[in-house]
Amino acid sequence: MITIEREIMMIKTLMAMMLSFMILGCTTTSTDSLKNNMSERQKINSQVNETLVQLYKEAKGSEQMALQAKGILIFPSVYTAALVVGGEYGKGALRIGNKNAGYYQTVTGSLGVQAGAQSKAIILFFMTKESLTDFQKSNGWTAGAHANIALFKVGADGTIDTDTAKASIVGFVLTNGGLMFNASLNGTKVSKLDI
Known part of the structure; x- marks a missing residue:
């Protein structure tokens, strides 16, 4: 026969166990989230490094320009x-002085006669402190809308055109086939990621 005191003790024990499981569940979720964020940052960092190496090979003078830039925003894989109805999405990182200063995403939509992926x-490249701060x-x-981007142009000697180098923000677009010369970045939306 179960006494009232024993029944109360069993209820308290059961409640303590439930509370423990809830706390462990929250901790596990939080730990998993932190692991996922760390994994996502590592993946982006690796892709950013590879993209910069490819850019420096493809665009003569871009590595020297990178040294002068106040910051560089790199989206290694923007999928279209x-x-x-079309859309683009990608994740990337802002680098200031070879150190990450945040993670970002880009999202763009379009409408018209289009098909493919x-x-x-x-x-x-943010070439001025003001453009980077803004x-x-x-x-x-x-x-x-917030800033004009000069899409890089190559001069007669194969290096980056001097007019392009004078812009406050210089943009590069790379595909598997190399640099794109006729791309437009207008309408590209960028927001900060919380990872």
Whole structure:
């Protein structure tokens, strides 16, 4: 026969066990989230490094320009898919002085006669402190609306055109086939990731 005191003790024990499981569940979820974020950052960092190496090979003078840049925003893989309505999405990192200063995502939508899918890398060099600060302070930044981007041009000697080098933000677009010369970055939306 179970006494009332024993029944109360069993209820208290059961409640303590439930509370322990809830706390462990929250801790596990939080730990898993931290692990996933760390894994995501490592993946982005690795892809960013590979993209910069490819850029320096493809665009003569870009490595020297990178040394002068106040910050570089790199999206290693921006995926584009379209069937009348199109969209682009990618994750990347902002580098200031060879150190990460945040992680970002880009999202762009379009409408028109289009079909297909592809991947490209987008790299933005912030050549002035003002352009970098404006970008960092924005809560959602759009190319063409918040700042104009000069898409790089190559001069007669095969190096980056001097007019391009004078712009406050210089953009590069890379595909598997190399640099894209006729791309437009206007409308590219960028926001900070919390990872």
